[in-house]
Amino acid sequence: MNTEQQQPLPIFIAGGGIGGLAAALSLSRAGFSVRLFERAREIKEIGAGIQIGPNAFHVFERLGITDAVNAKVSRPSKLVMMDGISGEKVVSIPLDGFFIDRFRYPYALIHRSDLHRILLDVCLQSPHIEVSTNVKVDGFTDEGGRVVLHTSGGDMYGRALIGADGLWSTVRSQLVGDGAPRVSGHIAYRAVLPINEVPEHLRPNTMTLWAGAKTHLVHYPLRGGELFNLVAVFHSDSYVEGWDAEGDAAELHMRFRDAVPEVKALLAKIDTWRMWVLCDRDPIKEWSKGNVTLLGDAAHPMLQYMAQGACMAMEDAIVLADEMAAANGDLAAAFLRYEERRYLRTGKVQMSARLYGEFYHADGVKRELRNQFLQSRSVEQTLDGMAWLYNVEPVLRTPDRATTSTTA
Template identity: 35%
Template sequence: MHISIAGAGIAGLASAIALSQNGHSVSVFEQAARLEAIGAGLQLGPNAVRVLENLGVWSELEAQCCAPDRIRICDAISGRQLSELDLGDSFTRKFGSPYRVAHRADLINALAQSASRIADITIVNDCRITGLEPGASTCVKTLSGEAHETDLVVAADGIRSQLRAHIGLENQPRLSGETLYRALAPASDLPAGLDPDAVYLWLAPGAHVVHYRVSGGRRLNIVASIEQPADQTGWNNIASRGDVLAALPGAASALRDLLSAPASWLAWTGADLDPFTSWSRDNCVLVGDAAHASLPYLAQGAAMALEDAECLAACIGDGSGDLTAALVRYESRRQPRTARIIEESRRNAGIYHMRGPKAQARNLALRFMPGSMQMQRLAWIYASPPDNGSPR
């Protein structure tokens, strides 16, 4: 088959690679003039690493990742550590692949470099798909007036997908009531006394902060989520150090020093999608954030996009079977898992941002619950989905 993909982000590029491994020719249409490497850092759990290994991308990315030894959960006001979760050898043995962190730019670059070496993949930049005309084969129309015949359209065009309306889904993103701030700083700016080999999660009333090293350990990725309603479009709204510090009054000195380090910040509005019951229509199917955008509070957005790509390719196979049935299989395998990710991410927002007695009870539970028990609660995420297909 010839397959057209809208969007050259994580979901689009991974889908192109996975589908090409089954012998399909793939055209990826990206509306930007060049592949953009915007976005914050990414936590790549074993489920994400496993797919990257299967796609042949991991060797391209691994050197740019960092290997944290642990997750440290701390009270943002007192500075006290509440819990520590081990990410070392025992974690890797348990789940079969390691836990790594990376910058989104490095993952996009690794996917793009891998795709560029595959003869059956063509990436077309500065080309936006504006419409579809279904038939025996689908006609893809672009903003420049061109038309392309294709057997399948994969909509990987993000949370504000333009192609979602073709499926009959017009849901707008649900705003979460939070503003997220992100920044990069030199790794040397990590305040003394903080562990450079850890992922940190700081919990505050109405807010939380996550930070860890990326880009081979050269840079520090910092994200602060604040209960601060906004409706900003895009990922690159300019913010200031003062905006972030003002949103976290009373922060412990180490955390305040950390937030003071970056020279500039960018902001975006927290949003997700309510789960859909159908992801396909005619010869068009949704993947990644276009299908199931979630809040980043389980750190699974990139992983779910990668899993989608692998599952879609496994369901379609070499294309000799019934395509409609293959797309239904893909939906039925992926929808329950991604819906649970959306639900649990929303739940985590409420837990992270607790105030008063609820926060005190949460902190007490974290202090006395073994890290191994906390990690076990995430096993359903990190274990390989039983129905996601097998490596090709």
């Protein structure tokens, strides 16, 4: 009997981002053998800060990485929304005991690369996970009993394939075939500064959003206050594919020409900006077929306005692993149950993110109505509006099913 017959074939994961690594870790904890492929020569995460809400901390607890995450996060005292034109305060949400009592978990800020590194290190330590870099996935063939992965290094054979290969997913292109992502017309510029380069009065320990006319600026501390993260977003017809092009500072300052002095002062602190074009897709109901499924941005890419892209991918990883563990070996059926449990929630976040973008960028009378509406709400009412997103236990709870060996 050959080795392939003696040992179960591994689960393939295409993509070594936060979602792919969370899936690998979650599957390994459920007893599956995993092989993850990343096209880059080195697995690393680009970008800067990300916000992690209470739903993400529930996932961290499930993955056993809460202590490692807590060692790297910054804890803002408030979520604050300011009017970037008038300078008036629109919303202020304390993130102390009342918030945690309501949602059980905190709200925090972390450098994307720190979270990515935590997940990668745990995966590399697992005997059930093999990580391969510099491997380009070209496509796949689902043979029913196994999946053939066509790569730059030749064909490889696995039990199933999870496409966690992001917005421009090769796996999605073959599986769903719905063309290129939707370009939103919004551009994001990001930068990270040492905290001591920012005037003290401009660096409160808050997650602050300055909402302007077709613009907004977000800023917050990272790494326990060592760094200061800025993300400036504006409407533009400019288009550069990818996540790490150099931004045009002249266009940035022109777009924020009507902003309050505080915003202009922060923007002036940055000499070089990295930019990306914000894209998403319309929600879909089906992203699985046979022994192949999608996860994270490959399944449901979303605009960043709800700060939930990484969170939704990690939630996916938990639900997918739970369904696969309970599937009695029928992974195709598990994939269908997984997407059934996820598509409405992720679709709601996709559509809500679009609406939030319009809300943040309101101008004229719409801006005044937005401010009036938000200023009239109590903290309790505002938290009520967040409950569907952050009360995550029912979302991630697996229905009772007979669980059998994953190697059957």
